[in-house]
Amino acid sequence: MLLIDQQNTNRGLIDTREALQLAEMAGLDLVVVSENKDAPVAKILDYGKYQYQQKKRQSQSARPTLKEVKLRPNIGESDYSLRIHRATEWLSKGDSVKFQVRLRGREHQHRNRAMELLDRIVLDLGKAGKVQSFDRQALIVQMVPA
Numbered sequence: 001m002l003l004i005d006q007q008n009t010n011r012g013l014i015d016t017r018e019a020l021q022l023a024e025m026a027g028l029d030l031v032v033v034s035e036n037k038d039a040p041v042a043k044i045l046d047y048g049k050y051q052y053q054q055k056k057r058q059s060q061s062a063r064p065t066l067k068e069v070k071l072r073p074n075i076g077e078s079d080y081s082l083r084i085h086r087a088t089e090w091l092s093k094g095d096s097v098k099f100q101v102r103l104r105g106r107e108h109q110h111r112n113r114a115m116e117l118l119d120r121i122v123l124d125l126g127k128a129g130k131v132q133s134f135d136r137q138a139l140i141v142q143m144v145p146a
Contacts, residue, residue: 091129
């Protein structure tokens, strides 16, 4: 087997018994990291710490992310369709999507247009996701995968 010791130096091909003795002398474990057809790769390390790091990496990669899309109430049709298309892709990958309509200046007088836009978003993404939260005051809708 190919052995990598606790200082991450490659010891090369070593007999399994010799590798176990080296691990025992260091007070650590001998862990097979990769099982190649020619020679497996083993590493001398603390197995509990190794398991913790593997579990941590797995949970970080599996965690869905929150994607944020900010819109204005007078958004063009092509921009709107592009954002809906991207949101559909994100929802299909398992990510959550948060839509926020930002109002500036006199746009605050026409909050109903912003609400209509959010309702349209919910309708267009109805097959790809479901509404997790809908805040009418802040003009925010958050969707999760269906």
